[in-house]
Amino acid sequence: MSERLQPGDVAPDFELPDADESAVSLASLRGRRVILYFYPAAMTPGCTKESVDFEGSLAELEAAGVTVVGVSPDKPAKLAKFREKEGLTFPLLSDPDAEVLKAYGAYGEKKLYGKVVVGVIRSTFIIDAEGRIEKAYYNVKATGHVERLRRDLGV
Template sequence: MTATTTDRLAAGDKAPEFTLNDAEGNAVSLSDYRGKKVIVYFYPAASTPGCTKQACDFRDSIESLQSLGYQVLGISPDPQKKLEKFTATESLNFPLLSDEDHSVAEAYAAWGEKKNYGRTYEGLIRSTIVVDEEGNVALAQYNVRATGHVAKLRRDLGIDTK
């Protein structure tokens, strides 16, 4: 299934429920975070330059985000072993989840047509969905930039502390 802009989630929508395995093979569900605000971000591939920059940005901001009541979950189509290595190499301090069949990315409209260097193909669209305490979408961002994303997200959520 290819996501289109009409399929994209918007504030007020019910966030699709999911259960995926983390880097250690543990099942993690969105429902585990009910009562908390969750930043669910989709990234194309662990250990690539942009995805590493984005993950490290979340890593370096995690204490501040958690102090404001936000949890962070990263989701990619990478297999568990690759996520395990990425987590260890970059000292990541939040769960990375494996969505190898990209069913969760599809449910969140983060999988679809991409264009790169004149080529069109299906792939993961770098996206961030913020889910509120009741499991509803508070903010949905698609085609986000890896560099500076956390700062922009903080501004958009009205939690910029600078």
């Protein structure tokens, strides 16, 4: 597992395909605050809850100048199905090789039902307009996470 990012660190840049296979880069979002969240798998209960919560808060977040972007190891086709099924309107990015997940320390050993496994560590980052980590949250719970972010952001 790679090192965990801390506030003040430069956010690792990336370019990944979205659900429509269009490239999205972190550099293209400069000038806005970004919530970048990493989740294990589209269309699973926790990931659906978290993503739907982000969608429910999207108008307020965007009004506050915050862009939401989700990243998982899912292929673009699965992300497109997830987006359509749940009515998600923010970018969902595909990282099947987990390179970006690893760059953010969001991939590695974790406990799942009492067993140690290797996989996606549900994590969220607030990135400032200059591309630095403002806040880093690791091992977050899907339920209540978006509300906590809103409180921390004052939204």
